[in-house]
Amino acid sequence: MATAPFDWNEYLNLASTLSANADEASQRTATSRAYYTAFHAATLHAKHNGYAERSHGRLWKMYSSDADINARRISALGNQMKKAREDADYVAAVPRMSDIMMQQLADANTFVALLAQVPPTSPQPLPPSPPKVCRNCGAVI
Amino acid sequence: MTALGANTTYFDQHFYFPPSARQDQGLTNWNYQSAAIRKPMKSEGRNFEYIAVIPSFSNEARTALDDQISSLRRDYGFADNAVVTDFLFGHRSIRTALKDALPQLRATFGVDKIFNLEVSKDEDGSETMYAVAVWHEDVWRASEALHSFLENWWLQRMNAATSDLAFVYKLV
Numbered sequence: 001m002a003t004a005p006f007d008w009n010e011y012l013n014l015a016s017t018l019s020a021n022a023d024e025a026s027q028r029t030a031t032s033r034a035y036y037t038a039f040h041a042a043t044l045h046a047k048h049n050g051y052a053e054r055s056h057g058r059l060w061k062m063y064s065s066d067a068d069i070n071a072r073r074i075s076a077l078g079n080q081m082k083k084a085r086e087d088a089d090y091v092a093a094v095p096r097m098s099d100i101m102m103q104q105l106a107d108a109n110t111f112v113a114l115l116a117q118v119p120p121t122s123p124q125p126l127p128p129s130p131p132k133v134c135r136n137c138g139a140v141i
Numbered sequence: 142m143t144a145l146g147a148n149t150t151y152f153d154q155h156f157y158f159p160p161s162a163r164q165d166q167g168l169t170n171w172n173y174q175s176a177a178i179r180k181p182m183k184s185e186g187r188n189f190e191y192i193a194v195i196p197s198f199s200n201e202a203r204t205a206l207d208d209q210i211s212s213l214r215r216d217y218g219f220a221d222n223a224v225v226t227d228f229l230f231g232h233r234s235i236r237t238a239l240k241d242a243l244p245q246l247r248a249t250f251g252v253d254k255i256f257n258l259e260v261s262k263d264e265d266g267s268e269t270m271y272a273v274a275v276w277h278e279d280v281w282r283a284s285e286a287l288h289s290f291l292e293n294w295w296l297q298r299m300n301a302a303t304s305d306l307a308f309v310y311k312l313v
Binding site: 004047054055056057060061062064065069072075076079080082083086087095096097099100101102106107 | 154211261263264265267268269271273280281283284287291295296299300301303304305308309310312313
């Protein structure tokens with residue numbers, strides 16, 4: 001029996017529930033889950049055009065390079081949310097975690113509304129990354 | 142690809158050929174400078190004096206590049222000097238964008254604000270440079286300032302060449 005696909009918006013609901021808690025673990029988790037709602041929504045949207053990667057960086061680069069201005073807005077907002085997520089998940093001392101979380105939740109809602117305005121033809125997948133070359137010797141790293 | 146001949150076997154192991162070249166099975170393809178070992182042309186000696194000048198051009202270009210990065214180092218804080226410098230060396234469009242962005246950043250975030258450069262590396266190896274506005278005040282004002290910067294300046298300039306750069310803020 002096929003399993004129904006998970007609705008990634010449930011992460012935003014969870015983030016919203018966690019935001020009622022005063023402890024930092026809840027705030028960090030809410031910040032992280034809110035980002036993943038945005039990440040998965042943007043990935044699903046891009047799949048219509050053949051995108052089949054999991055890379056966070058390349059996802060936002062793809063939106064950033066697009067001709068549609070709302071796709072570029074998505075990239076800018078996605079990167080701000082990604083930065084907040086990285087701090088929440090990896091940095092031991094993050095000042096003003098509560099403020100960050102509240103803004104992240106607001107950004108996630110803005111993100112969902114903005115993504116609905118990106119046409120289905122955007123974004124177009126990026127070409128494969130070129131190999132990295134050592135700037136001193138020219139060798140492929 | 143089926144290896145046909147010693148050259149093909151060697152190149153398969155040591156060089157990346159674009160897909161179009163891979164269709165030339167059984168042929169030795171000498172079009173790739175990285176792969177071909179070229180004998181000097183007989184007339185090359187006549188160009189010696191011009192060739193000898195090339196290193197000085199190269200040095201000038203290197204000095205200009207160093208100056209450009211030093212200038213950015215005065216305007217932005219480098220979170221990790223080696224990593225940020227290395228990234229900037231390989232991204233000319235981003236160096237230019239950062240230089241042009243500073244007046245706009247100061248106009249929207251404030252002239253007294255600090256702007257740092259950080260490089261984030263993902264698990265898949267892709268790198269993103271964050272230009273981070275350090276923000277002490279209300280979070281909603283930071284969000285407003287970023288929104289203003291994006292709408293009035295950056296969104297019109299984003300393109301494939303600058304897609305490794307993102308402008309963000311950080312609360313402190």
